[in-house]
Amino acid sequence: MDKVPGKDDLLFAHERIKSYIHETSVMTSSSIDAIAGCKVFFKCENFQKIGAFKARGAMNAVLSLSPEDQARGVATHSSGNHAQALARAAKIVGTRAYIVMPKTAPEIKKKGVRAFGGEITECEPTLADREKTLAEVVARTGATEIHPFNNYDVIAGQGTAAIELFDAVEEPLDFLLVPVGGGGLLSGTIIATQFFSPKTKVIAGEPAGADDAFRSMQSGKPEPSQANSVADGLLTSLGDKTFPIIKDGVSEIITVTDEEIIRAMRLIWERVKIIVEPSCAVPFAAVLKEKEKFAGKRVGVILSGGNVDLERAFKLFASVD
Amino acid sequence: MDKVPGKDDLLFAHERIKSYIHETSVMTSSSIDAIAGCKVFFKCENFQKIGAFKARGAMNAVLSLSPEDQARGVATHSSGNHAQALARAAKIVGTRAYIVMPKTAPEIKKKGVRAFGGEITECEPTLADREKTLAEVVARTGATEIHPFNNYDVIAGQGTAAIELFDAVEEPLDFLLVPVGGGGLLSGTIIATQFFSPKTKVIAGEPAGADDAFRSMQSGKPEPSQANSVADGLLTSLGDKTFPIIKDGVSEIITVTDEEIIRAMRLIWERVKIIVEPSCAVPFAAVLKEKEKFAGKRVGVILSGGNVDLERAFKLFASVD
Numbered sequence: 001m002d003k004v005p006g007k008d009d010l011l012f013a014h015e016r017i018k019s020y021i022h023e024t025s026v027m028t029s030s031s032i033d034a035i036a037g038c039k040v041f042f043k044c045e046n047f048q049k050i051g052a053f054k055a056r057g058a059m060n061a062v063l064s065l066s067p068e069d070q071a072r073g074v075a076t077h078s079s080g081n082h083a084q085a086l087a088r089a090a091k092i093v094g095t096r097a098y099i100v101m102p103k104t105a106p107e108i109k110k111k112g113v114r115a116f117g118g119e120i121t122e123c124e125p126t127l128a129d130r131e132k133t134l135a136e137v138v139a140r141t142g143a144t145e146i147h148p149f150n151n152y153d154v155i156a157g158q159g160t161a162a163i164e165l166f167d168a169v170e171e172p173l174d175f176l177l178v179p180v181g182g183g184g185l186l187s188g189t190i191i192a193t194q195f196f197s198p199k200t201k202v203i204a205g206e207p208a209g210a211d212d213a214f215r216s217m218q219s220g221k222p223e224p225s226q227a228n229s230v231a232d233g234l235l236t237s238l239g240d241k242t243f244p245i246i247k248d249g250v251s252e253i254i255t256v257t258d259e260e261i262i263r264a265m266r267l268i269w270e271r272v273k274i275i276v277e278p279s280c281a282v283p284f285a286a287v288l289k290e291k292e293k294f295a296g297k298r299v300g301v302i303l304s305g306g307n308v309d310l311e312r313a314f315k316l317f318a319s320v321d
Numbered sequence: 322m323d324k325v326p327g328k329d330d331l332l333f334a335h336e337r338i339k340s341y342i343h344e345t346s347v348m349t350s351s352s353i354d355a356i357a358g359c360k361v362f363f364k365c366e367n368f369q370k371i372g373a374f375k376a377r378g379a380m381n382a383v384l385s386l387s388p389e390d391q392a393r394g395v396a397t398h399s400s401g402n403h404a405q406a407l408a409r410a411a412k413i414v415g416t417r418a419y420i421v422m423p424k425t426a427p428e429i430k431k432k433g434v435r436a437f438g439g440e441i442t443e444c445e446p447t448l449a450d451r452e453k454t455l456a457e458v459v460a461r462t463g464a465t466e467i468h469p470f471n472n473y474d475v476i477a478g479q480g481t482a483a484i485e486l487f488d489a490v491e492e493p494l495d496f497l498l499v500p501v502g503g504g505g506l507l508s509g510t511i512i513a514t515q516f517f518s519p520k521t522k523v524i525a526g527e528p529a530g531a532d533d534a535f536r537s538m539q540s541g542k543p544e545p546s547q548a549n550s551v552a553d554g555l556l557t558s559l560g561d562k563t564f565p566i567i568k569d570g571v572s573e574i575i576t577v578t579d580e581e582i583i584r585a586m587r588l589i590w591e592r593v594k595i596i597v598e599p600s601c602a603v604p605f606a607a608v609l610k611e612k613e614k615f616a617g618k619r620v621g622v623i624l625s626g627g628n629v630d631l632e633r634a635f636k637l638f639a640s641v642d
Contacts, residue, residue: 025346027368046594047348266631273367273627275594306594310587314635 159188480509
């Protein structure tokens with residue numbers, strides 16, 4: 001897609017990917033509501049295929065390619081959830097995924113990509129070498145690059161989580177909170193909300209140590225990220241496709257510290273009895289930080305993913321005791 | 322109820338408690354299926370009110386009392402999930418719950434009971450003193466004792482989880498696995514299966530270090546429990562009401578070691594992204610232990626609860642590394 005997705009693009013994306021993804025559950029908890037002082041609806045993308053919402057966007061992008069392009073394969077550089085999501089989507093349509101990953105990426109992530117038949121090309125752990133290596137792979141294979149967030153088909157796919165959430169709650173939400181990293185989920189959510197729940201305000205949660213989106217809204221241009229947070233899925237900066245959508249559509253960006261993120265993450269584990277990764281806890285941390293704003297309201301929160309090593313989670317919890 | 326519950330008793334119990342409990346979700350996971358070699362349907366009672374299936378039985382028992390009996394309050398001795406479930410049920414109908422707890426019970430459990438307005442009477446940590454203290458409380462208050470499992474109304478309430486599971490899966494299950502401690506959940510599940518899914522075989526998982534139910538089936542009479550397992554919700558022996566139901570209705574009891582329990586628990590955390598307590602992982606550990614038996618079959622597993630202190634869980638995981 002070469003333009004910002006509209007209503008029909010989102011509906012069509014949902015129709016297209018439906019049979020390849022989970023319609024994840026929406027969870028509520030009276031003890032969470034008592035703590036937060038509002039009615040919280042968690043959209044559980046931690047239960048999504050590959051453990052994160054990224055399965056949606058990658059699936060939609062791969063299914064949107066022409067048969068000829070599909071046959072040549074897809075490529076990306078990523079060490080995170082998008083790598084696995086793209087490898088899975090490629091496997092489903094019977095093509096190849098070429099994933100450029102830094103040498104230093106954890107073995108478990110590489111294993112995840114290989115489990116779906118993805119072909120890994122290693123590179124130096126710098127953005128310059130990642131991009132150079134990806135360009136070489138694309139030139140050699142003819143594969144289509146699928147960017148993790150700066151891609152309209154990916155954005156349309158990520159927007160389908162909000163569509164399902166709006167369908168699941170009986171009355172409209174006052175607020176819908178999502179995390180922001182590169183802005184794919186936030187952009188898709190903004191578009192979905194505009195068409196399917198126009199009275200709902202979209203708010204993003206962002207780590208204080210990677211608050212480029214917050215600063216970009218203030219300066220009016222995309223700012224680089226300091227990339228310093230436990231929320232390792234949210235360290236990237238906005239792209240030229242996500243920035244304008246967010247600038248026009250986000251109601252507010254609330255920044256939270258690492259300690260607030262870890263405490264919110266622990267509350268979700270203990271009270272909702274589900275596993276979420278640090279990045280995933282960021283929007284709920286934002287709700288807890290600004291309780292007056294949400295008091296008594298109906299608040300949707302998209303839980304973005306659950307891919308966290310248990311030992312790492314235990315260390316994080318211990319660090320704020 | 323003074324007789325073994327029948328079909329209508331279970332249906333009526335479900336109708337009666339429905340608005341006070343969660344209809345918990347049924348979760349599936351392709352990675353769990355790949356590991357187990359069968360199609361697993363998890364009925365997630367870890368998401369139930371108070372974090373365990375016990376909310377069902379206690380609610381049904383309290384709602385089954387006459388208005389006069391309700392007004393005099395309810396009583397039990399328990400240091401576990403039943404204590405909180407009974408306090409909650411009493412609060413809902415506007416009466417008192419008198420809970421006898423050993424002095425040594427963790428403060429967090431006492432807090433849970435008090436949060437629902439339950440009145441705690443402390444006793445020495447012996448069964449004899451628990452029973453003596455409970456008898457005194459009942460004599461003083463006129464409250465009705467609600468036993469955690471040796472009570473037909475409690476058994477009928479616990480059976481409603483299986484009814485919901487049968488409704489949720491499209492085709493019949495070949496097997497349904499539940500944990501066994503005192504046998505309330507197992508008895509209720511056996512009765513529900515007999516009436517609502519008669520082709521399904523009910524199998525219990527039991528800790529090897531508290532395998533009284535397994536030994537009772539062999540000897541033909543209730544045997545005492547050694548009470549030595551990490552699965553702290555399953556240490557009690559069967560009662561005179563649960564033993565005959567189980568003897569007639571259980572297809573098999575599979576025992577599992579503490580290490581098998583902890584590894585199954587970790588798998589559920591990592592692959593299903595949900596928090597379950599050690600007792601809750603016992604039936605899934607049984608599936609993993611006897612894979613040939615379940616190969617290619619449709620296997621229901623009732624996940625009984627998620628009340629585990631995170632630090633304790635981390636220590637358990639570290640202990641089997």
